[in-house]
Amino acid sequence: MKISLNINNQKYDCQIEPDETLLNLLRKLGFKSVKKGCDTATCGVCTVLLNENPILSCSYLAVRADGKNITTVEGLGKKADAIIDAIVNEGADQCGFCGPALILTVYALQKELKNPTMEDVNRYLAGNLCRCSGYEGQLRGIKKFLGVK
Amino acid sequence: MNFKTVKHSIPKVDANGLMRGLPAYTDDLTDENALIIKCLRSPHAFAKIRSINTEKALQLNEIECILTHKDVPRIPITRAGQGYPEPSPKDYFILDEFVRYVGDEVAIIAGRSEKSVQKAIKLIEVDFEVFEPVLDFEKAENHPSIIHPEKEIYTMFPMGLDAQKNVACSYTNTMIVGDVNKTLAECDVALNHRYYTHAQQHVAMEPHSSTAYLDYQQRLTIISSTQNPYHTRRIIGEALQKPLRDIRVIKPRIGGGFGGKQQIHNDLFSAIVTLKTGKPSKCIYTRKEVFESTFTRHEMRFDIQLGADKNGNIHALDIQLLSNTGAHGEHALTTFMVAGSKLLPMYNKATALRFEGKVVYTNRCPAGAYRGYGAIQANFAVESAIDELAHKLQMDPVELRLKNSIKEGETSPVFKVMGEGGEGIEQKMESCKLDYCISRGRDLIKWKQKFPFLKIAPNKIRSVGTAIAMQGSGIPLLDMGSAIVKLNDDGFFNLLVGATDIGTGSDTILTQIASEALDVPIDRFVITSSDTDVTPFDVGAYASSTTFVTGNAVRKAAENMKKKIIQTGAKIWQIDEKQITFQNGILKSKDGLKTITLKELSEGLYYSFAEDMEQLIASGSNTSPKSPPPFMAGFVEIELDTETGKIDILDYVAVVDCGTPINPNLAKIQVEGGVLQGIGMAMFEDVKYSKNGRMLTNNMMNYKIPNRCDVKKLTVELAESYDPAGPYGAKSVGEIGIDTPLAAIANAIYNAVGVRIRTLPLTPEKILNGILKNEKR
Amino acid sequence: MKFKNYAKPQNLAEAYQILQNEKNAVILGGNTYLRLNKKTFSTAIDLENLGLNFIKENDENIEIGAYTTLHEIETNAIIKKYFGDFFTKSLKHIVGIQFRNIATIGGSICGKYGFSELITALSVLNCTLVFHQNGVIAFKDFIENSQTKNDILVKIIIPKKCGRLSYKMLRNADSDFPILTVAVNKNSQLNIAIGSCPTVAKLISAKNELENISEFISQNFTFGNDLRATASYRENIASVLLKRALEETL
Structure with a gap:
């Protein structure tokens, strides 16, 4: 086809x-x-x-x-920079295999959710599994990036 | 201590490429014409292939190669991926006439499209003679079904292999200190309980992958998601009877390992298909294959006897262990031994210690290396028992641990008696902040306010629980790593290491160590790792070894390079070496008259110093007589629903002594990741089989790993610590995080509702059953 | 799942015709669980052009098109207005946003999966289903005895008028299938649905006051064993969750 x-x-x-x-x-x-x-x-x-x-x-x-x-993620270009920085500055990229998918989902989250709580963020990203990081480091970075209290 | 690069949380050197999704992993790097390899797999847990007919399948368009046990060399090997001589039974053939678990390989099929290969698999006719499988590891020894009846299997040194009895190895009458029975009898308080730990799966996000091709000189190149390229090369050479000079193994980026990629997996299939066809090939496992046909954590049964006087001084500890290695004995002996050697020294005040047991074969998915192996299983049993003892003594379990655990400057006789696969090496704890970890963790979790429990609603109880752990830092005098530092024109360095970054960040921390030792900014280094043609030898990423073992090698190589740079300065300036300094990448004479940058120096060395032109290259290798243990105290706060048995993890506090963290961020995340894997194993990760031995949890819908909503909070702190044996004081940190959650959560459940669960995992159903049983009393 | 042909009809009649003409055609929903099916189908029928992705309200009902995604349902303002967080609670644990952005309500209903939380929730709302050929069918009838093979689900009609609602579930891992689900709609009578038994949700309507919850459960529901729990554990927690759901609807 x-x-x-x-x-x-x-x-x-x-x-x-x-x-x-x-x-x-x-x-x-x-x-x-x-x-x-x-x-x-x-x-x-x-x-x-x-x-x-x-x-x-x-x-x-x-x-x-x-x-x-x-x-x-190849198409996000510069729009991905700040999200990537947020995660790698915590060392939370680890093996990287789930990284591009996470970057895209955080990008979508930022567009879709207005003033999310940390619980909203966790729930939105729950489908992005990671076996290396324990998530905590990713969330530290994402929290800073989104300015969530 | 002040460092320029070490102990700084710089981003990983490979971060940007990985996060932007640039081609980096095995399946990203395969030749687009690579033959697709799939396996026909056994539907039976134990059977013999009476006959196999591949004729129809071979007639299909696009099918290039079908291999059965008749077509491959019959050499007994072990896929364990350990040092040599291997401490695992050589009980594996590339393909065999026996299939020993559901998912075992029957035939290897390679073709030009996935569809044709799938079609071919269905056209292969196999006549099986089906045997009664051995599925229960407690009934494996002396079972009428003998899983390895073949005569060729052997071990490279005695380890008690008795295949006729389904025993892969046994270990008795060796690890005995004092008189255990007598001491136990004299104790005021003694207990004797049986504990079970279940199999767990790694679930690295990247499935096991390999691709092979012949280069223009007909040398076999394998790109593999392996944790140890050198062992992979050695084992492939052995299995295919090829000289190692004809094999190159490259590890690209890897999507997580956790021990699951320490063993050889489909690398052998890619290698043999490419050798047979001359064409590039690839074998990328499906998630189902990863679950059913790679490796799990060893299932274990512990009988623990523990005795103390009424003041809480522990005098005797006896561990009798039965371990299930599944269909093959990869890591059977070493995992077993670590259950003693990475636990017993923690309670070094005991005068009577014994550790014995057996490892048996069953018709289940083979067990292999998995983060914290042996240690995590023993930790559940012993750290549960310690709490049970505390309860009997009516002592706070934290106090009992503080009283009995190993302290800085102390030792344990266990270090000498047992190591990993054989005798161990005596060592004194040059660094041990375990007591600090315990008391700091107790404060962070607010133990004194919360122990044993708080009732917060009619059906909700919050409680706390704890467990402590130790690991090692590589295997002493067995693990070896090395490094090469090469100066290039333009004044930058290549750092070449055989070490294997599997997502841990070891490329980054090794670069930090090189930068620190050479006193050159980190952006002047380009690291290349894990290519057997290019990089120097390294055992690979396992046994918490890279930072400690390879880190010291890198430090030596960089220090050697610094010497050479200074020597070069002395030569070109015709002054004494002692009159020269090399700092921050600049060579100076102490009188300040002469200065040369690395860029100028390298230009001279490679283009303009005439007779003095020379390639500067330095190497270093390292093995250590010590394996300084990192220590950790884990504390959990749970909320337990007394009507359903469901628990929520509110906070998991981990205080870790890993020596100097070379990169604090990365060290912290190693712990966080390890803790969450441990919590997953404690609460819901479980490998389940049907009655006839088919794995029921063979996908990620039925085998659940934690997502980011499963745990409310992880609190990780690193203790200030410095071990003189490590590079800049570093010890290991890769495994320690995973050990404590099993017992800490089990202990918290007991503290909440008085239910002691001795068989993992800690499901709501078991908790509720315990609550209901207690109510009936 | 494999299939040989792909069809994207322009209207329902055309879609229905393909379904009748071919022995082995399948209607695509979100293709999330369908994809795990091991069958090979002759034709996969994609209804994307039929305008079945909608959430509308009229005087009495809310109508949800069969192609509406789970994420659209959990975030829709109309649904929130009438049902509060009832749907959100039943949907938010399902895999992840990436999944709920493609999985459809039609696929969830027609799959009749035992683990379906959406079916548990819809069961208590007195919904009806509208099929292209068979017309209107009560939701309960469809779940219990399907006579709609080879038909096309067009939309779901939910009466706006409902009583006090509660949704409860128990799962071990956060993104696992539930061990048990309970939904309650308390109006002039009680609608109680229990799902993940592990079989598909069953609806029982009862008088407004239950005298004995555990008796009510053992008389009306049967439970089985699976990987996640035993029958007896399910029965135990069914009482607990139902009790809590009823308390919430007081």
């Missing part, structure tokens, strides 16, 4: 299998920031933004992205 989608504001015309996942397509196109961590829509490392909302690209069919806007 042929589809045409916008990835990070660039138009891509792609030949895909009907049951191919967006995750598979994005990795094939070279967006290696999008990771595969589980087979069950559980871990969150495949997160991308679909029209600005975080979604699991492992469950989202590539064909459904036809005509839509997809953002990966």
